[in-house]
Structure formats: C-alpha cells, structure tokens
C-alpha cells in the first residue's frame with residue numbers, strides 16, 4: 001500500500017474503513033508517491049475502475065495478460081527510447097543481425113552495457129508477482145510479454161510467451177544450442193559455445209522474426225481469451241500490439257494499466273487505470289482478495 005504521506009488515512013465513504021483507496025483520497029485527485037504517478041482521475045472514478053477491473057478478472061473464463069516495458073519500470077529497468085532512454089548513447093546498428101555477424105565482439109560490448117548491466121540484478125516487482133500468483137490460483141492462462149528482461153519467469157510465472165525473446169538465454173549462431181546467460185559467459189568477449197560458434201542473446205534483433213512458438217502461442221491464446229489485462233504497454237509496437245486488439249475484436253474485455261493514456265485507451269480499453277503497474281495490480285489484487293473472503 002502506498003500512502004502519499006500528506007493525506008490522512010480516512011474511512012472511505014463508499015467502501016468503509018478497510019478500503020485501500022481511501023488512503024489515497026486528497027481532494028478530487030490521487031497522487032502516488034512511490035512511482036511518481038499523479039492522476040487527475042477522481043477518487044470515485046478510480047474506485048470504479050479498480051472494481052470493474054476486479055469484476056473482469058474474476059468473471060473471466062480465459063484471462064491473458066499483455067505486458068510491456070512499463071511493468072518493469074518499478075523494478076528499476078531503464079527505458080530504451082524516449083527522453084533519458086538508453087539508446088541515446090549507443091548505436092542501434094549494433095543490434096542488427098548483419099553487424100552482429102560481422103563484428104560480434106563490438107556488438108557484444110554494446111549489448112552487455114545496454115541489456116545485461118541492468119537485467120542481471122533486476123528483481124520482479126508486485127505486478128510480476130501478482131500475475132505469477134494469479135496463474136497459480138488458476139485465474140490467468142498466459143502472459144504475453146514484449147519484455148526481454150526475464151522478470152516474469154523470475155517471479156515464478158510458467159506460462160509466458162516472450163514475444164521478443166529473452167536476455168536469460170544465449171543461442172549459438174553455429175549449432176543453435178541454447179544455454180543460460182550466466183555472468184561468467186556474458187563477460188567473455190564475445191561469449192562462445194563449446195562448438196566455437198559465437199553466442200547471440202536470446203532476444204529478437206532488428207530485422208529478425210518473432211520467435212515462432214511465442215508467436216503461435218500468443219495468437220492462439222488471444223483467440224481463446226475473453227479478457228486481457230494490458231500492463232505498461234503503449235500499444236505502438238506491432239505485431240505484438242495486435243494481441244489485445246484480437247481479444248477485443250472477438251468480444252473480449254480489456255483492462256488497461258498505464259500511467260498515461262496509450263494507443264489502447266480510447267480504442268479498445270473497457271477499463272483504464274492511470275497508475276503505475278505495481279500500484280494498480282496491488283489494488284486489483286486487494287479487491288479480489290476481499291471478494292474471496294466474502
């Protein structure tokens with residue numbers, strides 16, 4: 001529970017003393033200090049959004065989650081693009097397959113700094129952990145993630161389609177063998193397989209296709225799903241962004257969690273919760289727990 005430190009906790013007019021949202025009440029807006037998200041949504045509207053999200057999650061027959069960079073922001077993962085994004089100081093060509101093949105040692109210098117410096121020590125946050133628990137509780141069938149940080153797996157989720165691959169594995173460019181990306185291996189210049197081939201990170205490079213199994217699994221689940229929770233994705237990267245749209249087009253419901261409105265907000269979202277991922281997921285999870293006890 002995040003308290004902004006300025007609003008005195010008080011009983012909620014609608015849901016009583018135990019209401020978690022009451023702690024956030026301050027005039028007509030809510031401010032969340034932990035991840036520095038301020039929303040102008042009224043406290044009543046936020047109540048409604050969280051309640052509707054919990055309705056959709058608990059009432060679904062086949063729920064999937066669709067996650068993007070925003071879910072890992074609370075784990076301290078930097079963004080790659082935009083202001084202050086990591087790409088600003090590196091050459092994107094180093095993630096093109098052609099360059100990697102010609103100059104693997106140079107490409108690996110960039111890859112190590114951009115990806116492995118952050119992902120090796122990153123820990124899953126409450127949003128990742130909630131999703132892992134929902135899977136164990138039989139509420140969630142699949143997570144389709146655009147992230148390559150491996151945090152869903154570290155949180156304990158088993159059913160994860162990594163749409164853009166993952167940092168956690170290395171793939172040999174000669175024999176195709178896979179191996180875990182250990183710190184020792186990643187420190188080599190460049191990392192090599194026992195067969196002598198150079199290892200490439202297990203995520204998708206520019207110009208590479210989506211991993212076929214992840215692609216097929218994601219679209220199959222999206223066709224089955226009657227609900228999708230979108231967390232921390234702006235909906236601008238395709239074909240990944242088609243996943244929630246497919247759920248919606250087949251009559252499913254979409255819950256969106258994003259600090260700012262996205263491409264999904266006015267087009268397919270049935271419920272929009274303008275908060276950070278961990279905060280919003282804690283609230284939905286608390287609403288579900290209240291129902292289970294009732």
Ligand SMILES: [Zn+2]
Nearest residue numbers: 172175193195
């Ligand atoms: Zn090999």
